[in-house]
Amino acid sequence: MSDQISDQINENSYNIAPFLYDIRGFLILTFAYRNTLQSQIRFFSENLKGHHLECAIGTGTFTAMCMKYARKKFKQNNFHIVGADYSKALMDGARKKMKGAELVIEDLRNMSFDDETFDTANLPNGYHTIGGIDEAMSEISRVLKPGGTLYMNVLLYPGDGFMNKISKKVNDYGQSIGILNRPYTREEVLESMPKHGFHVNETFIIKNCIFIKASKA
Numbered sequence: 482m483s484d485q486i487s488d489q490i491n492e493n494s495y496n497i498a499p500f501l502y503d504i505r506g507f508l509i510l511t512f513a514y515r516n517t518l519q520s521q522i523r524f525f526s527e528n529l530k531g532h533h534l535e536c537a538i539g540t541g542t543f544t545a546m547c548m549k550y551a552r553k554k555f556k557q558n559n560f561h562i563v564g565a566d567y568s569k570a571l572m573d574g575a576r577k578k579m580k581g582a583e584l585v586i587e588d589l590r591n592m593s594f595d596d597e598t599f600d601t602a603n604l605p606n607g608y609h610t611i612g613g614i615d616e617a618m619s620e621i622s623r624v625l626k627p628g629g630t631l632y633m634n635v636l637l638y639p640g641d642g643f644m645n646k647i648s649k650k651v652n653d654y655g656q657s658i659g660i661l662n663r664p665y666t667r668e669e670v671l672e673s674m675p676k677h678g679f680h681v682n683e684t685f686i687i688k689n690c691i692f693i694k695a696s697k698a
């Protein structure tokens with residue numbers, strides 16, 4: 482099933498108590514992405530600068546950890562965060578823990594922000610969950626200022642081996658309940674970036690995820 486596109490993805494796919502969502506997310510991170518939380522926090526916190534758009538912020542738990550890390554490790558980077566997500570259920574969780582950040586219900590495929598609003602944007606653990614990623618990437622590009630940076634990660638198809646058998650099962654489960662669109666290949670993701678006006682500056686792979694630092698051309 483993992484190469485089929487889920488037809489169940491919508492803003493109600495995440496109608497779950499925020500704390501259960503966070504526990505499930507941690508299990509998915511460990512067994513499908515096979516990443517550590519720490520490696521993701523280190524990566525995404527570096528791009529918290531200026532007027533920042535946090536795409537697909539979910540419950541805000543991950544972003545709050547990145548903000549804390551950035552304030553310690555990247556003291557020179559001042560930032561103001563706007564968090565966007567289309568799930569009202571998750572956003573209710575985010576509102577409780579992200580006082581001070583601006584939180585808005587937005588569909589990433591059709592955002593209400595003006596062109597060239599943001600200096601930076603992150604899309605953590607979101608690319609492969611979005612049905613209609615081309616529209617979302619064009620929109621993120623539109624609302625970024627020229628030269629603005631986008632950090633993102635994408636779930637790749639699991640390879641062989643015992644742990645990846647578990648990853649495939651977790652992906653199948655994610656698709657069956659509408660929280661995973663599909664995994665991608667490294668090539669298809671990288672080839673699509675220029676089409677949305679992005680220049681890829683750096684990439685690396687950790688287990689089943691590719692991490693990308695890009696900037697708007």
Ligand SMILES: C[S@@+](CC[C@H](N)C(=O)[O-])C[C@H]1O[C@@H](n2cnc3c(N)ncnc32)[C@H](O)[C@@H]1O
Nearest residue numbers: 537538539543566567568588589605606610611
């Ligand atoms: C796996 S969660 C990631 C949440 C958070 N970034 C994290 O790393 O914990 C994916 C998020 O993408 C959001 N999402 C999926 N499609 C979306 C869309 N078209 N517009 C806005 N948010 C979307 C979901 O509501 C969910 O909060």
